[in-house]
Amino acid sequence: MADTEFQEDAQTVSERVAAEALIVDVGAFEGPLDLLLTLSRTQKVDLRQISILALAEQYLAFVEQAKKLRLELAADYLVMAAWLAFLKSRLLLPPDPTEEGPSGEELAAHLAFQLERLEAMRNSAAKLMARDQLGRDFFARGVTEDVQRVRRVTYTATLLDLMQGYARIRTKDEFRPFVMDRDEVMTMEQSLARMRHLIGFAGDWTDIASYLPEGWDNDPVKRRSATAATFAASLELAKEGKIEIRQGETFAPIQIRKRDPRDDDT
Amino acid sequence: MTTPENDSLFEAPPMAEQERMVEAILFATAEPVSITELMGRMPHGCDPAEALVHVRKRYEGRGVHLVKIGDAWAFRTAADLGFLMQKETVETRKLSRAAIETLAIVAYHQPVTRAEIEEIRGVSVSRGTVDQLIEMEWVRLGRRRMTPGRPVTFVVTQVFLDHFGLENARDLPGLKELRSAGLLENRPPPGAAQLTGKDDDDEDDDDQVEMFEE
Amino acid sequence: MTTPENDSLFEAPPMAEQERMVEAILFATAEPVSITELMGRMPHGCDPAEALVHVRKRYEGRGVHLVKIGDAWAFRTAADLGFLMQKETVETRKLSRAAIETLAIVAYHQPVTRAEIEEIRGVSVSRGTVDQLIEMEWVRLGRRRMTPGRPVTFVVTQVFLDHFGLENARDLPGLKELRSAGLLENRPPPGAAQLTGKDDDDEDDDDQVEMFEE
Numbered sequence: 251m252a253d254t255e256f257q258e259d260a261q262t263v264s265e266r267v268a269a270e271a272l273i274v275d276v277g278a279f280e281g282p283l284d285l286l287l288t289l290s291r292t293q294k295v296d297l298r299q300i301s302i303l304a305l306a307e308q309y310l311a312f313v314e315q316a317k318k319l320r321l322e323l324a325a326d327y328l329v330m331a332a333w334l335a336f337l338k339s340r341l342l343l344p345p346d347p348t349e350e351g352p353s354g355e356e357l358a359a360h361l362a363f364q365l366e367r368l369e370a371m372r373n374s375a376a377k378l379m380a381r382d383q384l385g386r387d388f389f390a391r392g393v394t395e396d397v398q399r400v401r402r403v404t405y406t407a408t409l410l411d412l413m414q415g416y417a418r419i420r421t422k423d424e425f426r427p428f429v430m431d432r433d434e435v436m437t438m439e440q441s442l443a444r445m446r447h448l449i450g451f452a453g454d455w456t457d458i459a460s461y462l463p464e465g466w467d468n469d470p471v472k473r474r475s476a477t478a479a480t481f482a483a484s485l486e487l488a489k490e491g492k493i494e495i496r497q498g499e500t501f502a503p504i505q506i507r508k509r510d511p512r513d514d515d516t
Numbered sequence: 517m518t519t520p521e522n523d524s525l526f527e528a529p530p531m532a533e534q535e536r537m538v539e540a541i542l543f544a545t546a547e548p549v550s551i552t553e554l555m556g557r558m559p560h561g562c563d564p565a566e567a568l569v570h571v572r573k574r575y576e577g578r579g580v581h582l583v584k585i586g587d588a589w590a591f592r593t594a595a596d597l598g599f600l601m602q603k604e605t606v607e608t609r610k611l612s613r614a615a616i617e618t619l620a621i622v623a624y625h626q627p628v629t630r631a632e633i634e635e636i637r638g639v640s641v642s643r644g645t646v647d648q649l650i651e652m653e654w655v656r657l658g659r660r661r662m663t664p665g666r667p668v669t670f671v672v673t674q675v676f677l678d679h680f681g682l683e684n685a686r687d688l689p690g691l692k693e694l695r696s697a698g699l700l701e702n703r704p705p706p707g708a709a710q711l712t713g714k715d716d717d718d719e720d721d722d723d724q725v726e727m728f729e730e
Numbered sequence: 731m732t733t734p735e736n737d738s739l740f741e742a743p744p745m746a747e748q749e750r751m752v753e754a755i756l757f758a759t760a761e762p763v764s765i766t767e768l769m770g771r772m773p774h775g776c777d778p779a780e781a782l783v784h785v786r787k788r789y790e791g792r793g794v795h796l797v798k799i800g801d802a803w804a805f806r807t808a809a810d811l812g813f814l815m816q817k818e819t820v821e822t823r824k825l826s827r828a829a830i831e832t833l834a835i836v837a838y839h840q841p842v843t844r845a846e847i848e849e850i851r852g853v854s855v856s857r858g859t860v861d862q863l864i865e866m867e868w869v870r871l872g873r874r875r876m877t878p879g880r881p882v883t884f885v886v887t888q889v890f891l892d893h894f895g896l897e898n899a900r901d902l903p904g905l906k907e908l909r910s911a912g913l914l915e916n917r918p919p920p921g922a923a924q925l926t927g928k929d930d931d932d933e934d935d936d937d938q939v940e941m942f943e944e
Contacts, residue, residue, distance in 0.1 A: 283638025352706035375620035416834035539793030579753030
């Protein structure tokens with residue numbers, strides 16, 4: 251089919267020269283759409299008024315020429331040629347009402363849109379690259395100062411820490427007679443007795459974990475027993491109205507503080 | 517707990533002082549600084565947004581300008597003085613034509629899928645092209661498109677805006693004209709020809725595979 | 731060869747323009763720039779020395795200053811705004827065991843000399859530990875002891891009493907009360923003696939090291 255079309259070609263000399271130049275450069279095109287856009291420029295009209303029919307013919311002529319010169323064209327160039335030949339027949343033949351699918355005009359309009367859009371993007375890309383650029387036309391600060399991260403540490407301690415610390419020192423040399431310890435069990439009574447004394451010094455909210463006797467907070471078994479006993483003792487003391495208990499949320503630390511007797515008056 | 521109370525005991529510094537602070541912070545860094553970060557570094561109660569307005573005015577017509585880049589601010593030398601700066605000029609990697617076009621398409625059509633870029637350019641986009649733009653931090657991944665295959669989209673970054681002296685992607689040259697000419701629309705081909713239809717599907721799949729690999 | 735001649739055909743830019751140039755160059759250059767270099771970079775006929783005088787004046791009292799470093803010039807953050815170049819994070823830590831013990835001894839035995847603290851603790855007290863407590867304003871210097879050498883004594887402060895909710899250091903529970911409160915019964919059980927004993931020592935050592943590091 252392409253043969254017959256090529257016969258009736260009415261190319262001017264200059265167009266033929268241009269076509270040959272295109273052929274030589276075929277490797278420089280980024281696919282059929284790029285080639286079509288280049289071909290359309292030879293029409294020297296606004297892309298919106300371009301003749302798609304003429305463009306199709308130019309393209310088919312180009313492919314024919316390439317074949318004659320035994321140039322290997324990539325498959326997508328041939329696919330486009332087939333599609334343009336189909337489009338051309340659609341555009342030339344009177345519309346067949348029984349035929350399905352888009353009309354030749356619709357297909358041509360879309361191709362024209364694609365070409366216009368590609369050209370618009372190329373122009374935009376050029377405009378973008380022509381803008382003033384950072385590091386070429388305008389510049390950032392040459393010397394930058396690092397933001398120093400300063401860590402300020404504040405230290406805290408509770409009264410309990412203080413008392414335990416003091417007790418630790420004062421009992422360093424004390425002799426402790428051997429007694430039968432139920433080593434790993436702490437009873438609620440023991441805890442209660444201990445807490446009754448301690449609570450007098452705890453005016454502020456304190457995690458009940460800090461009431462665990464020293465030596466009971468490392469071993470998991472002992473810690474569990476001591477925690478349970480301390481908690482039970484706390485409940486007991488709360489019941490007696492000696493302390494208040496609070497917990498921020500589920501599994502949050504449980505805190506207690508001495509209930510101020512003056513609160514009862516209010 | 518008590519910090520906010522303590523802080524509010526101090527009044528915010530006078531605006532002239534806040535201007536000086538904004539100046540100092542922005543002078544100290546090459547990267548744009550967001551208002552949120554300014555707020556975090558300036559004393560409690562400061563209004564960096566207002567201070568920036570004053571500072572911007574102060575530097576109008578000077579050798580360095582205060583420019584807005586997205587949500588952030590930076591000092592940049594005036595573009596007309598670039599000729600003085602040959603020494604500072606950084607050689608940017610030469611971008612291929614494909615990369616430049618892809619960049620423009622992402623900027624003007626964002627968020628845009630790989631399939632859409634290919635549709636516009638009429639050729640497949642090599643992996644390396646997009647990778648290069650992402651590596652330069654000019655392009656990043658946007659949200660997935662809510663269409664079949666949920667393809668990823670690409671958008672331009674703050675670094676891109678900064679590089680091209682744009683306050684906003686809306687300030688891209690000629691954007692309005694392109695939009696009113698309908699050239700930023702994503703028009704499906706009439707009748708959605710079998711050929712292109714098939715291609716689209718393949719491309720979407722490619723995107724998915726890529727995403728899983730990453 | 732011909733360049734100087736060509737240049738001299740043009741008049742030097744107005745001083746305001748030269749100021750802008752100086753501003754831009756000093757802003758964008760990493761190192762301080764000498765007048766000679768400015769001269770070389772600015773158009774022929776410029777007087778950077780004069781421009782610098784103007785620019786310096788313009789930035790007086792601003793957030794950044796023009797400063798002279800040797801023979802060269804640079805913009806630098808105003809000294810009073812240096813704090814903006816820092817991001818402060820506050821971290822609360824438990825006082826080290828050595829510090830707590832020292833503090834307890836001061837509280838229970840005040841006024842107390844360093845020698846006495848060491849005698850009670852059984853280990854030497856590092857300078858850092860006491861300094862830390864003084865810095866926290868929990869401990870201060872008391873009167874000198876009227877003994878040979880007139881050693882200084884340490885006492886606890888009002889800040890200390892406030893922090894621990896005490897009216898008076900005498901309110902601290904006595905040894906007897908501590909014992910009945912169960913605070914003194916925590917001798918390690920005989921079987922575990924070596925183990926915990928060793929741990930104790932280690933902790934003390936650690937404390938010491940910690941203090942020196944800080």
